[in-house]
């Protein structure tokens with residue numbers, strides 16, 4: 001796939017506050033990229049800079065081999081959907097969708113045909129003459145999507161398009177948007193603070209923290225190979241431990257020595273272990289196996305999250321583990337049950353602070 005968009009060394013200052021710090025990334029043609037991060041980390045600012053709705057303080061943006069850094073929004077090639085339903089309330093669905101087409105002076109038949117096509121695409125053909133007040137939140141966002149796609153833009157920008165919707169609609173629409181994007185092959189950048197949304201929809205995730213790109217990669221990579229404590233913690237649930245190097249394949253956690261598969265560098269200070277990688281063990285007192293007490297069991301539906309108070313050599317610490325519900329029942333594990341847990345060498349991953 002060819003590079004379609006590149007953001008180079010972008011900085012954005014609002015007075016003394018710097019909202020974007022040396023932001024660099026590329027988006028390939030047809031790719032679905034999610035910009036993920038906590039509220040206030042600069043996601044919307046970045047999207048607005050790409051759209052030309054906000055001007056960058058420094059840096060360059062190229063789209064389709066053209067430097068668009070200084071172009072006003074109406075001379076850039078994108079469609080955008082915002083979190084809040086930004087439909088024109090006094091226009092019907094049809095006129096909302098055709099709005100951007102009319103300004104491009106297409107003839108009426110061509111416009112009608114395009115509106116039909118788009119309504120078909122988002123499954124709202126029966127709603128063509130309704131006003132936005134007569135539509136549900138999910139339907140309004142589908143109209144907003146159709147409107148953004150109407151002029152066949154080269155780039156689709158989505159700013160938290162699902163976050164005002166309730167959970168069921170959100171889950172349904174995220175599949176719909178993903179399928180639509182694949183079908184049309186339109187290069188897409190979606191901003192979200194919802195890690196599940198990013199993991200399920202993105203080809204690639206760009207994780208942001210305080211105006212800086214923290215990590216980028218496929219959802220699988222970011223989940224299984226977080227490079228920083230922030231990445232590990234923001235995506236999924238995890239355990240983080242302060243550690244010291246003992247040798248190239250062992251570390252010390254709270255006075256206890258653990259074997260690791262990772263190559264331990266001198267400056268190691270933090271490791272992460274995913275809850276699902278922690279196993280209950282029959283044996284005890286082997287390397288990497290520790291005794292502990294179940295303090296909490298949280299029912300999560302298909303599985304159960306255990307909070308285990310683990311006896312390390314110099315102190316206890318809470319370790320979060322995931323278990324299948326059947327396992328907990330079959331082994332009669334309850335609050336205050338003593339268990340042996342295994343922190344397997346391959347599950348221990350070094351991260352930067």
Ligand SMILES: Nc1ncnc2c1ncn2[C@@H]1O[C@H](COP(=O)(O)OP(=O)(O)O)[C@@H](O)[C@H]1O
Nearest residue numbers: 014017019037038039040041042043044045046
């Ligand atoms: N127009 C503005 N003037 C001053 N500060 C702003 C402006 N827009 C955004 N900010 C600040 O920039 C930071 C990033 O905002 P934003 O990009 O909206 O974050 P996000 O979309 O990730 O929640 C926030 O601290 C916000 O207060």
Ligand SMILES: [Mg+2]
Nearest residue numbers: 040043044045
């Ligand atoms: Mg935002």
